[in-house]
Amino acid sequence: IIVDVSRPLFPVSPTLYGLFFEEINHAGDGGIYAEMVRNRSFSDAVIPARCRPKERNVFHSPSAKGFDILMPEGDLPGWHLFVEGPRKAEMSADDLEFLAPGNPRSLRLEVGEGSGSAGIVNEGFWGMSFVAGESYRLTVFAKSPNVKPFSLKGALLDGKGHAIGQTDLQPIEEGEWVRYEAVIQASATDAAGKLQLATADAGTHWFGYVSLFPVNTHKQRPNGLRPDLVNMLKGLHPAFLRFPGGCFVEGFSCETAYDWKATIGPVHLRRGHWNLWQYRVTNGLGFHEYLELCEDIGAAGMYVFNCGITCQMRGEEFMSLEKVESLIQDTLDAIEYATGPVNSVWGAKRAAAGHPEPFPLKYLEIGNENMGPEYEKRYKMFYEALSRKHPELILIANEKMEHARVDVIDDHFYAHDGYFHTLSGKYDKADRRGPKVYVGEYAVVGAGAGRGNLRGAVGEAAFLTGLERNSDVVTMSSYAPLFVNVNDRSWNPDLIQFDNRRVCGIPSYYVQKIFAENAGDQVLDIKVECPVEEGATSGGVGFGTWQAISEYKDLKVVSSGGEVLYENPLTGDFKGLKPSSGKWEFHDGALRQCEYGQNHLCLLEDKNWKDYTVTCRARLIEGNGVM
Ligand code: AHR
Numbered sequence: 001i002i003v004d005v006s007r008p009l010f011p012v013s014p015t016l017y018g019l020f021f022e023e024i025n026h027a028g029d030g031g032i033y034a035e036m037v038r039n040r041s042f043s044d045a046v047i048p049a050r051c052r053p054k055e056r057n058v059f060h061s062p063s064a065k066g067f068d069i070l071m072p073e074g075d076l077p078g079w080h081l082f083v084e085g086p087r088k089a090e091m092s093a094d095d096l097e098f099l100a101p102g103n104p105r106s107l108r109l110e111v112g113e114g115s116g117s118a119g120i121v122n123e124g125f126w127g128m129s130f131v132a133g134e135s136y137r138l139t140v141f142a143k144s145p146n147v148k149p150f151s152l153k154g155a156l157l158d159g160k161g162h163a164i165g166q167t168d169l170q171p172i173e174e175g176e177w178v179r180y181e182a183v184i185q186a187s188a189t190d191a192a193g194k195l196q197l198a199t200a201d202a203g204t205h206w207f208g209y210v211s212l213f214p215v216n217t218h219k220q221r222p223n224g225l226r227p228d229l230v231n232m233l234k235g236l237h238p239a240f241l242r243f244p245g246g247c248f249v250e251g252f253s254c255e256t257a258y259d260w261k262a263t264i265g266p267v268h269l270r271r272g273h274w275n276l277w278q279y280r281v282t283n284g285l286g287f288h289e290y291l292e293l294c295e296d297i298g299a300a301g302m303y304v305f306n307c308g309i310t311c312q313m314r315g316e317e318f319m320s321l322e323k324v325e326s327l328i329q330d331t332l333d334a335i336e337y338a339t340g341p342v343n344s345v346w347g348a349k350r351a352a353a354g355h356p357e358p359f360p361l362k363y364l365e366i367g368n369e370n371m372g373p374e375y376e377k378r379y380k381m382f383y384e385a386l387s388r389k390h391p392e393l394i395l396i397a398n399e400k401m402e403h404a405r406v407d408v409i410d411d412h413f414y415a416h417d418g419y420f421h422t423l424s425g426k427y428d429k430a431d432r433r434g435p436k437v438y439v440g441e442y443a444v445v446g447a448g449a450g451r452g453n454l455r456g457a458v459g460e461a462a463f464l465t466g467l468e469r470n471s472d473v474v475t476m477s478s479y480a481p482l483f484v485n486v487n488d489r490s491w492n493p494d495l496i497q498f499d500n501r502r503v504c505g506i507p508s509y510y511v512q513k514i515f516a517e518n519a520g521d522q523v524l525d526i527k528v529e530c531p532v533e534e535g536a537t538s539g540g541v542g543f544g545t546w547q548a549i550s551e552y553k554d555l556k557v558v559s560s561g562g563e564v565l566y567e568n569p570l571t572g573d574f575k576g577l578k579p580s581s582g583k584w585e586f587h588d589g590a591l592r593q594c595e596y597g598q599n600h601l602c603l604l605e606d607k608n609w610k611d612y613t614v615t616c617r618a619r620l621i622e623g624n625g626v627m
Contacts, residue, residue, distance in 0.1 A: 008522040013471035015239040017516035020357035020478035022246030022297025024277045027483035030125030032229040033285040036212040037122050038078035041103035044280045066372040078275050085116015099208025102271020108209040119198035126487040129195035129501040130186040141209040149178045150201040159192030209268045228503050237516045242302040243290045249459035250311035252276050257306040260287040260334050277490045308378045309369035318374045365396040376401045410440040417444045417459030424466035430473045441480035452493035461511045531545045
């Protein structure tokens with residue numbers, strides 16, 4: 001292998017490595033959003049008719065749920081009745097009473113006369129994880145017209161149903177719905193925990209909202225995030241965070257499309273909505289919380305919004321151009337919320353929510369994966385209005401269009417690993433006159449990729465060298481999807497896997513980390529002569545690509561013929577450096593850790609990885625007279 005380094009060409013894009021968060025696989029609710037109660041507003045089984053098709057819709061996952069098994073738990077998923085002693089009690093969903101119109105149900109509990117108590121139990125998102133000594137904040141909105149306020153006891157239960165913490169709830173706000181709050185400390189650790197609410201008062205009681213958060217959320221925020229998952233994001237040093245989707249923003253209909261205005265304000269009043277990834281979201285992780293997350297992890301915000309087109313997975317619906325006008329106004333309002341002065345209408349709401357300073361919103365993407373003439377019409381309307389009012393923001397399009405100005409285009413790639421090696425050359429001949437490219441979604445998928453493995457990671461690494469090498473054109477990239485709760489996989493693979501207490505990156509996570517941590521400063525002119533030997537390839541793919549970085553010292557090499565690479569020394573002709581050849585050392589340990597780390601969730605599905613894959617970062621060894 002001969003590497004010929006001649007001169008610096010251009011800086012590596014400082015925004016090349018970012019993140020794409022979508023509310024898919026319970027990434028938000030039951031994921032990074034630390035709410036422990038599933039179906040806290042009792043409306044999870046309210047599914048709009050358009051979202052109940054007969055056909056199965058299985059994505060890349062062999063374990064994906066079909067739409068036909070939606071809501072096997074009945075009208076009140078997550079909730080069970082609890083009766084103690086000789087009492088009689090019944091629980092049902094009630095459409096006539098509710099706390100917030102956007103969540104049109106409550107739980108009605110009928111408790112008969114007698115001794116003992118009765119109540120309801122929530123099972124959380126596949127169990128609640130309690131830790132001994134940790135405290136949990138319980139909030140309940142309930143009403144009971146004949147007993148005001150009624151007695152209510154909150155208890156944390158372990159997996160066997162024993163109380164590991166309990167307290168009598170005190171009403172803290174009167175009204176039609178009474179607000180109760182308490183902090184309960186867990187005396188034991190259990191990951192299969194539940195929350196129980198019990199009363200000794202006979203009568204009819206309604207529950208409109210029940211919420212339980214660990215006190216120790218990220219930055220101790222009451223409506224906060226899981227610190228372990230936030231730390232995984234920080235570990236990738238992202239330049240930006242795209243949110244909240246994906247197809248999630250499109251929805252299957254106007255009513256299931258993302259509406260940012262429903263996602264701000266008091267959490268118990270926020271309207272939830274049906275997510276096309278087959279669960280209802282609370283929107284507790286709302287526009288404000290996404291922007292806060294961007295700020296917390298040092299990333300610029302990239303807000304992707306619905307541009308008047310619903311998701312192509314169920315036959316697109318094109319909203320009228322009048323509706324598009326109102327969506328444009330919504331987007332302008334969103335920008336004002338994020339960055340406007342505190343005396344503006346929406347900036348004032350941001351300040352009232354505790355954040356007078358502007359958030360770091362920098363990018364807007366007009367639609368998600370929308371194409372064709374109907375998209376072009378809508379895109380132009382948005383582009384015109386947004387660029388006029390906010391020239392400081394970078395606007396991203398879903399495709400190149402003949403009659404519309406496009407500054408940045410969002411390319412998506414999901415394919416097998418062999419294709420990803422080929423894709424590493426995709427932008428070598430890209431038109432340098434523009435538009436710039438944002439590779440907004442990519443991942444090795446398909447049979448060989450499973451739930452994430454080294455084969456996929458190496459394919460992505462090869463691809464990334466091509467992005468870095470062309471980062472005068474490709475200025476940004478983000479892997480997708482980002483998160484999966486292992487109990488609800490709609491898509492495989494996903495970068496970060498978790499359950500209610502553990503988290504682990506798949507090998508692709510470590511590729512992202514290595515690349516982001518070693519992005520380098522300058523792209524160098526590199527000519528590669530690569531004699532591909534018999535047996536040095538896998539899947540018909542030769543050696544990957546090369547990227548020289550970081551003050552001329554480092555070189556990224558990605559190969560699908562790892563053993564051969566180790567056996568054959570890499571030699572270089574380094575013009576401008578002395579002497580003209582050097583010895584190279586390979587570093588690839590980081591990728592292995594994630595498979596063998598303690599407490600891991602990440603299973604390497606192909607045990608023969610040594611035979612065909614290795615990803616290396618090569619460093620020219622200093623101190624041997626080379627530099
Ligand atoms: O990343 C999963 C999905 O893939 C996204 O929602 C969509 O944009 C793409 O088709």
